[in-house]
Amino acid sequence: MTDPILSIRNLTVDLPKGGDRPHAVEGLSLEIMPKEIVCIVGESGSGKSITAFTTMGLLPKALVPSSGEITFDGRDLLKLTPAEHSKLRGRRMAMIFQEPMSALNPCYTVGNQIEEMFEQHTSLPAAERRARTIRLLDEVKLPDPERIYSSYPHQLSGGQRQRIVIAMALALDPALLIADEPTTALDLSTQAQILHLLKELREKHSAGIMFVTHDFDVVAEIADRVVVMQHGRIVEQGSAEEVLNRPRHPYTRLLIDAVPRRTRVARDSLEGSAEMLRVAGLEKTYHVKGSMFRPGRTVHACKDVGFAVRRGETLGIVGESGSGKSTLVKCLIRLEDPDAGQVWVEGEDIAAYSRRALHPYRKMIQIVFQDPYGSLNPRRTIGDQLVEGPVNFGGDRAEAMARARELMKIVRLDPDALNRYPNQFSGGQRQRICIARALMVEPKVLIADEAVSALDVSVQKEVLKLLNEIRDRMGLTVLFITHDLRVAAQVCDNLIVMQQGEIVERGSVDQVFGTPSHAYTQKLLAAQPGQDWEVPDVSKLPPATGVMGMGGLA
Amino acid sequence: MTDTTASESPAMTLSKAAPKEAPLSPRQAMVRRALRHRGLIFGALVMGIVIFIALCAPLLTQYSPYDQDLLARMKPPVFLGGEPAHWLGTDALGRDFWARLAYGARISLMIGLLAATISAVIGSVLGILAGYFGGRVDMAVTFLINVRLAMPVVLVALAVVALFGGSLMVVVSVLGLLLWDRFAVVLRAATMQVRKLEYVAAAEVLGASLPRVLWKDILPNVMNHLIVIFTLEMAHAIILEAALSFLGLGVQPPTPSWGLMISEGKEMLLFEPWLITIPGVALFFLVLSINMLGDGIRDVTAPEGRN
C-alpha cells in the first residue's frame, strides 16, 4: 500500500474569542492517497473550508491552528514558516476556488497569470514558459489556446475562467489539489464539464484531490471517499459507496434525507381546476448601454413566452443563468414593463395596465426572492414589514397585525418575534418571514424565485415542505423558478424549460424528465451530477451507530 | 423575549462571560458600538464643549466681543505672562480675546450647521432621485453635479460675497448652494445600491407608493451616509467660512469670526504669534472633532443585517 500524500492528525483550529463556538475545526483527522478524490461535505459553518485553507496555509490571521499536525511531503505543515509554506504552494500543492469570476486578476492576461507559476517556481526560459502555458490551456480543453492566452479574464465565461484556474493549479504537477466548492457558482452544464475534466485529470496526473462541497450529488459523481463534517468535527467518514448508501451517523442521514428526490410526490389530479394565470406572447428586450470602448448591444430576454397555470398547480420554470427566467418574473410582478404580450390573472389582462390601474391587481401576484439577506429591510421590524402590504391596499393596521401573528404561526415562527429586526433571524427563518409577507395580501399566485437556492439542504427541505403545505391549504398557484432540476422534480406538477429567452420544452414533470424532446433539455438532464446514485430511504436503514460527534441539527 | 436596554454600559457587557443574550435590535447594537468607539467619543466630547461655549458665551465671560479698550491692547494670555482679567489676552483693539473666541464659536457653528443643512437638502433630494430613477433623471442630475464640480468653490464664493456684501445670510447661502455635490454623489450611489435590493422590489410588489418606498425603504438605509456627509460638509463649511473671512470676503468686522481673528492677527505675525495660534487651534479642534464624529458614525453604522 502506498503512503498517503496528506495526513492530518487531530487538527484543531481556534476561532477568535467571543464567537458562537471556541473552535472552527476540532480534533480532525483524515488522509488523502495519490489519485484519490476525498470529498469533505458539510453545511455552511461546518469547518470544511477552514480545513482546506489550513492545509494551504491561507488561513485568515484571526484563525490559528492550535494543535495537531498536517503531514505532507514528510513535513509537518503547521511547523513551517510562512516562506517555506509559500514555496510548497503552487509547486507541490495547488488550489481551485469557488468563485471563478473573481479568482483571476482583472489587470493581467490569463497567459501572464499562468506563466507566473513557472516564473516563481522554475527557471524555464520565456519561450518554454509560454509553450507550456499553451499546452496547459489545451489540456483543460479551452478552444483556441493562442487567443485565450492573450485574453483578459473579463473576456471569458465563468466556466472558462474556472478552467484557467485549474490549468494554473496543474501547471507544476502538484501532489495535492484542493478544490473548494469549485462548481458551486457554475451552471449545471458547465459544472458537468468541470467535474468530468477533474476526473480525467486525476487519471493523467498522480495528484490526490481534496474536494470541498455541500452537494451530495457532486459527491456521488466524483468521490472515492467521503468525510462528513458538522460544527468543526468529523461525524462520519468512509468510502463513497458506504457513506452515500448506508450512512451510519444521524447527521449524515439527515443531510442525505434532505436531498430532494428525483421523483415527484404524488398529488391529487389538477383536472377541472380553474385557470389562474395565463401568459401569451410576452416579449422583453433590453438595450445594454455601451461604454468608452464597447458598443451597446441588445438582449432579447423574453421571446414570445406563453403558458397557463391552474389553481393549485405548481409550475416549475427551469433554466440556467441568462435563460430569461428572471426577466419573465420581473415582467409578471411588473417591476419591468413587458414590451408586448398579455398576462391574464383570473381573466383580466393586466400586462398593459398603467401603474395606477395595476395597483389593485398587484396583490394577486406575490413573490419570494432568492437572497434571504437582501429581501428584508434591516431598518424595519418584521411586524412593520408584514403589515406593509395590507396597509398599502387600504387595510386596517391592527387587523393586519392580527393576521401577521396568524401567519407567523403558519410559517412556524414565534408571533412575538414580530417586533424584532431581520438581523436577529437566520437565513431559513428570513425566507419564512418573506413567505409570510407575501401571504399577507392573500395572493392568488405566489412566485418563488430561486427561493431555496441560498439555503443549506436541511433548511431547504423545511422551506420546501412549508411551501407545499401552504399551497395546498390556501389553494395557491405557485410559479417555482429554479436552476436545480432535483428540486423542480420534487415540488412541481408541470415544467417549463427556458433557454435564451425562449421556452424550449414544456410538459408534466414525468414527461420532461422521462421523455425530453428538446436537445437542450436532454443536455441539461444529462449534465446532472450523481445520476447513478439512488438516494437511500434512511428510515429503512439499521439504527444509527458510530456517533462520533454530537448528532442532530441545531 | 428579553429586551436589552440600550443604555447598558459596555463595561458591564464586556465583563460578563458573554452568555447567550437575546440578539440586539440594530439601534441597540449601534449604540453599543458607539460607546466603544474612542474617536467618536472624543469627537462628540469636543464638539459638545464647543457647543456649550457657544450657547453659554454670555455666562462664560463678562466682556463683550465688540467692546474696545484702547488702554488694554495686545495683552498676552496668562500662560504668556498676562493677567487673569483677560486670561486669553486682548487683541490690537483691546477686545477680550476669550470673549471673541467664545462668541466666534457661535458664528462657526451656525454657519456650519445652516450651510450643511441647505446643501444636505439640495444634494440628497437630487442624489436619491437620480439613484432611484436612473435614466434621464440620473443624466440630468449627473450633469448638474458636473457643473457644480467644475465651478471653483473659493473663487465663486469670494466673488459672490464681494458683489453681494459679507452678511451672514450671504455667506451661509453661498456655501449652502456650493457644497451639495458630495451629498448628491454619495447618496446617488448609495440609493442605486439599495434600490437593487430585493426588499425594495418586495415593497413595490406589495403596492407601496413611490413616496412611501423612498421614505420607508430607501431613506432609512442611506441615512448613515447622509449623516456622515453632513458632518464632513459642516466641517468643510466652517473651514471655508474661516478662509473667506481670512481673505476679507466672509463675514465682516467687527463680527467675532475665527477666520477674521486670524486675519487680524496676521499683521502682528512677527511679534504676537499667539494672536493667530489661539483661534487657529480652536478652529482645528472644532473641525477635527466634527470629522472624528463623522468617521465614528461611519464606523458604527457600517452595513448591518448581512452576516
Add this chain to the structure above:
Amino acid sequence: MLLYILKRLGLAVLVALTVSALSFSLLFMAGDPAISIAGENAAAEDIAAITERYGFDRPVLVQYADWLVSAARGDLGRSWYFDLPTTEIIGDRLGVTMTLGLLAICFALLLAIPMGVAAAVKPNSLIDRAALFISVVGQAIPSFWFGLILIVVFSIKLGLVPASGSSSWKHFILPTVVLGYYATPAIMRLTRAGMLEVLSADYIRTARAKGLAPRKVLFKHALRNAIIPVISLAAVQMGFMLGGSIVVESIFALHGAGYLAWESISRNDLPVMQALILVFSMFYILFTFLADVLNAWMDPRLRVG
C-alpha cells in the same frame, strides 16, 4: 471609441457653457457694472458714457451672447483695471499656478501612496496610526492657518525659506507643502481603503495560493488594482487644487492666477473674474477627462471589450 470621445467632449462643452452662463449672470447682474468701473461717486454722465461704451443697457442675454461669441474666438474680454486682454493677463500668471499645482500633487502622491499602502498592509501598526494621524490632521487644519504657521516657523524663526514672492524655486517650497498637504488625506484614505479591499479580493488569494513571493503579490497584483481609482482621484484633485490655489497664493503672495483672482475681486474687475472662473472650470473638466482616459487605459475591463 471615437463616438464616445465626441460624446464626452460635447458634454464637457455643455458643462463649460453652463458654468460660464451661471457665472456671467451672477457677476453682471449683481449691481450696475458701470458704477463698479466709474466708482461710487462718479458723475451721472460718466456712468452713462461707460454704460454706452460697454453696452450695459442691453439685455443680459444679449450681453452674454456677445461675450460668448468673442470667447469662441479666444477673446475673453478686456480687463477694466489694466485695460489689457484678459487672456494675456491670465496667460502671464497661469505658469506659476500650474507649477504650484503639479508640485503639490506630486508632493501629495509621494506622501500619500507609500503611507497608504504601508498602512493597509499592516493595519493598526505604528505606520497605520501615523498615516491616520496625518490624514486626520490634514483634514482638520485650515490651509491658510497652516501656511501662516509655516511662515512663522520656517521663514521668520528659522529663516530657511522666503515667506513670500515667486522669484525662485525656494519660494515654492512652503506653498507646495500647504497645497499638497491639503490634497493628501483624501488620496491616502483612498489608497488605504482600496488596498485593504483589494488585499481581501479573491484574486489575491489565488496569487498567494500560487506561492508567489509576498512582494510580487503586493506590488504586481494588489497595488496595480488599487492604484486605478487613486490616479483618477489625483487628477480630479489637481483640478480642484488649481481653483483652490487662491488661498495659498494670497498667503505667500505667489503671483499666480489665484492671486490674480483675489486682486481682481478686490478691484471689481469683472471680465477677469469671469475669465478666471471659466479657465479654472476648463481645467477641472480637462483633468476629469484625462482621469477617465487614464482609468480606461489602466483597466483592461474598460479598455478591451
